[in-house]
Amino acid sequence: MSERLSISTSPFLHAPSTTPRIMWEVVFSLIPVFGAAFYYFGLSAVLVSLAAIAGCLITEWWLDPRHGEALKDGSAMITGMLLALCLPPGFPLWMSFLGGMVAIGLGKIIWGGLGQNIFNPALVGRAFLQSAFPTAITTWDLPDGRYLSPRGTNLALPLWQGTPVDAVTTATPLAKMKFDHDPTRLWDMLIGNTGGSLGETCALILILAGIYLIARKIVNWRIPVAILLAVVLPTLVLYLIDPQKYPSPAFMVLAGGLLLGAIYMATDMVTSPLTPKGLWVFGIGIGIIVVLIRVWGGLPEGVMYAILLMNAATPLINRATRNRVYGH
Amino acid sequence: MSEQVSSGQNMAVFLKGLWEENPIFVIVLGMCPTMAVTNTAINSLAMGMSTLVVLLGSSTLVSLFRKVIPDQVRITTYIVIIATFVTVIDFLLAALVPDVHKELGAFIPLIVVNCLILGRAEAFAARNPVGLSFLDALGMGLGFTLALLSIGIIREVLGSGSLFTISLFGKGFEPWVIMVLPPGGFLTLGFLMLGVNRLKKKKA
Numbered sequence: 001m002s003e004r005l006s007i008s009t010s011p012f013l014h015a016p017s018t019t020p021r022i023m024w025e026v027v028f029s030l031i032p033v034f035g036a037a038f039y040y041f042g043l044s045a046v047l048v049s050l051a052a053i054a055g056c057l058i059t060e061w062w063l064d065p066r067h068g069e070a071l072k073d074g075s076a077m078i079t080g081m082l083l084a085l086c087l088p089p090g091f092p093l094w095m096s097f098l099g100g101m102v103a104i105g106l107g108k109i110i111w112g113g114l115g116q117n118i119f120n121p122a123l124v125g126r127a128f129l130q131s132a133f134p135t136a137i138t139t140w141d142l143p144d145g146r147y148l149s150p151r152g153t154n155l156a157l158p159l160w161q162g163t164p165v166d167a168v169t170t171a172t173p174l175a176k177m178k179f180d181h182d183p184t185r186l187w188d189m190l191i192g193n194t195g196g197s198l199g200e201t202c203a204l205i206l207i208l209a210g211i212y213l214i215a216r217k218i219v220n221w222r223i224p225v226a227i228l229l230a231v232v233l234p235t236l237v238l239y240l241i242d243p244q245k246y247p248s249p250a251f252m253v254l255a256g257g258l259l260l261g262a263i264y265m266a267t268d269m270v271t272s273p274l275t276p277k278g279l280w281v282f283g284i285g286i287g288i289i290v291v292l293i294r295v296w297g298g299l300p301e302g303v304m305y306a307i308l309l310m311n312a313a314t315p316l317i318n319r320a321t322r323n324r325v326y327g328h
Numbered sequence: 329m330s331e332q333v334s335s336g337q338n339m340a341v342f343l344k345g346l347w348e349e350n351p352i353f354v355i356v357l358g359m360c361p362t363m364a365v366t367n368t369a370i371n372s373l374a375m376g377m378s379t380l381v382v383l384l385g386s387s388t389l390v391s392l393f394r395k396v397i398p399d400q401v402r403i404t405t406y407i408v409i410i411a412t413f414v415t416v417i418d419f420l421l422a423a424l425v426p427d428v429h430k431e432l433g434a435f436i437p438l439i440v441v442n443c444l445i446l447g448r449a450e451a452f453a454a455r456n457p458v459g460l461s462f463l464d465a466l467g468m469g470l471g472f473t474l475a476l477l478s479i480g481i482i483r484e485v486l487g488s489g490s491l492f493t494i495s496l497f498g499k500g501f502e503p504w505v506i507m508v509l510p511p512g513g514f515l516t517l518g519f520l521m522l523g524v525n526r527l528k529k530k531k532a
Contacts (some may be wrong), residue, residue, distance in 0.1 A: 092502075106515075159489075161502040256367040 006298075019114075023074035026264075029199055029218075030081050033260075036192055036202035042088035042147030044154050045198050051093040051126075053080030055100020063109040075114050076169045079103050082122035082264055085199025086304070087129070090141040090152015090169070092162055095133055099125040120268045121309045123304050130304070136161075140195035142170045164191045170195035173255040174300040177247050189254040196256070199264075210263035219267045222279040227262040228253060230287020238295065246295065258290060259302035264272055271311045278321040285310045337351060341460055345467030352475035352517070353524040357446035362476060363513040365435050369492050372480025374428045375471025378417045378436060380466075383445050387414040387465035390453040397454075406449040407440065415440045462469045475520075482516050485508045 037045040050119035061068045070076070083103050087096055103125025113118040129137050141151045151167070156162020172195050173184035188194050192202025199206070213219040226249045231252055238246040253259070266272060266286055273282045293302025351357050361379070366372045389409050392398075397405045418436045421429040438447070448468055453461040455489065484490060487507030489497045506512045 095502075128506065131509065131511060132504040133502060134505055136502070156502070159497060159502060160500050162500075 007032065017106065019075075020073045022269075023078055024117060024215060025218055026078055027074055027081065027208060028214070029213055030078075030264075032205050033082070033085065033106070033199055033209055036205045037085070037198035039087075040143035040192055040201055041141065041151065041198065043149065044089045044141070044151040047093055047150060047154055048091050048096050048198065049081070049084035051096035052084035052087065052197060053077065055097040056080030056083065056104045057100075059101045059104040059109070063317045064113075069157045071112065073114060074107075076104055076248070079121045079125070081149075082260075083125045085260055086122070086126050086197045088137060088140045088152070088197050090164070090316060091136060091138055092153045092156035094156065094158040095129060096141070098313075101128040102127075102128040115270055117270055118314070119308055120265050120271050121267055123308055123311075126304055126307060139164075139169050140172055140197075142195055143193060143201065149157070172196045173251070174294065175308070177251065177255070177296045178300045180192055181245075183247060183251055184255070186254060187251055189251070200257045203259055204314070206259040206263060210259070213263065213267075219263065220272075220279055222276060223267045223272060223283045224262040226280050226283025227258070227266060227290075230284040231258065231290055234291050235295075252294065256294075257303040261286075261307055266307050267301075271314060273314050273317045273321065274320070275321045275323055278317045279280070280303075281317050281321065282310050282314065303323045338460070338463055342463040343465040345469070345471040347471070348475070349468075350471045350475055350524070351468050352472060352479075353521050355444075355447075357447055358442045359471065360438065361435055361442065362479065362517060363510055365432055366476055366479040366483055366513055366516075367487060367508045368431075369477060369482045370428060371431055371479040372476040373473070374421065374425065374432060375435065376469075376476040378421065379439055379442060379445065380469030380473055381417055381449050382410060382413040382439055382442075383448060383465045383469040383472075384462065385416075386410045387400065387448055387453040387461045388458060390449045391456060391458045391461035394454050402454065403446070403450070406446055410449070411440045441519055444468065478520060479513065479516050482520075487512060526530050 009234050034045075034049065037049070056254060057071060057080050060071055063068040078101050080103075083099055084096070087099070097159045103121045106128070107115060107124030108117045109120060128172050136153065139152060142240030153162035171179070173189055176182040184194055188204050189201075192204070194201055210219065210224055214221045214224070232249045233248065235249040236254045247255075257265075264281075266283065273279055286303075289306035289309055290302050293299055293305060299305075346349065349355055349384045352359075352362055358379070361375050366484070386406065386409050390406055393405075414437060417439070418429075418515060421432070421436060448465060452464045481491060484492075486504045489495060489501035489503055495501075504512070507516070
């Protein structure tokens with residue numbers, strides 16, 4: 001098919017909403033999020049991000065049957081960026097690179113490329129890293145204004161653990177809450193002055209980016225809204241029952257990867273349902289699983305597993321919420 | 329079926345289990361031990377050899393008695409024959425290599441229900457003379473062992489940084505925990521199947 005010939009159904013209005021365009025717009029919306037990560041974690045955030053993105057792009061170029069043609073749609077770039085945003089700043093670069101390879105190779109190409117994958121590729125990479133290197137991925141550095149030095153085990157040789165550059169690590173707000181009942185100040189979480197993965201810290205910028213994407217109609221508003229509602233309402237009930245024991249709704253929303261997941265990961269067009277009703281079911285499912293894991297589960301954070309589980313349920317949701325055919 | 333077969337045919341019966349019809353990579357039988365005990369090379373080897381011995385014994389015996397086993401109870405008879413050899417192997421391993429026996433645990437008795445062994449008894453030994461059945465069992469058993477061993481080696485090197493419990497990388501190696509867990513088994517098997525299919529396609 002010729003590049004210039006595009007086949008579409010009526011009405012034939014000119015709206016340049018193509019896959020590459022949407023993808024690149026998401027990439028641009030991620031720039032401020034990375035700005036915040038670089039601001040808090042300096043050079044180490046840049047290195048971890050570059051390694052993850054390089055892993056994705058190189059794997060996409062290597063395994064793409066059309067030899068690099070797929071790189072142009074920007075989806076590998078997004079996968080790399082999103083993967084980087086859910087890694088800790090002191091993460092070894094080789095693991096970050098490996099995560100990128102797994103994300104594209106096992107998360108996307110093996111299913112048949114963009115549009116065929118069941119699971120969000122970035123989260124597949126993250127889940128692989130989580131189960132392969134559980135210690136490294138849960139070691140968080142403090143955002144302490146050191147810009148020009150690598151952190152943690154950034155510079156470990158491939159296959160090696162590496163010795164940490166510094167020993168100043170911290171727990172994430174969720175882990176502090178879960179294991180020590182020590183809630184972090186909401187303001188710190190809002191501006192991002194806490195320990196956490198690169199994209200999990202600054203909630204404010206994530207909210208702004210989310211509003212932008214919703215206004216541009218790149219993200220369907222139903223998914224983030226459904227997720228947030230399904231997290232806030234049960235948490236509110238629990239909080240009213242026993243404020244000493246359970247975290248506040250505001251804490252639950254601002255902590256960890258919930259905003260990142262709700263805005264960027266769950267809204268992946270390939271792996272979320274097609275119908276409006278389905279989107280609600282999908283979002284509410286994610287929110288409920290997040291609350292279950294965070295409040296009663298063994299792990300402090302459950303956004304990744306919640307989204308992956310609901311990804312798996314997406315074909316089922318699509319089938320159950322199929323629109324009635326007109327006249328049927 | 330003719331009792332006389334040429335040596336070329338013998339060879340083909342023996343070789344098909346190794347590559348052309350490899351029980352794991354091609355027929356995909358016996359997945360339970362493949363996933364469960366291939367986390368180290370030694371465990372894989374022990375499981376492979378045990379299965380090989382049971383397969384040899386049961387195929388030979390089934391083939392010997394193939395004309396007297398009543399058709400209606402043939403599966404039951406095969407299982408009794410297989411279980412006999414598994415019990416022997418179970419005791420042998422417990423006496424000779426108690427550590428490995430402990431490590432494999434319930435998966436040794438579970439060889440009884442390995443579809444590979446029952447499958448070969450039903451599909452081959454019950455219709456072929458003793459000599460051929462023995463060769464078929466040998467080929468299939470060795471193919472099974474080699475496949476398990478290749479999975480076990482990959483999983484042990486990446487998951488524990490060692491090979492046959494000899495440390496390869498020294499201290500400071502970061503083990504890929506996922507490789508000693510069940511997902512690692514699935515991933516390794518998938519990649520090896522991919523490789524085998526690719527090689528086969530190239531040849532064809």
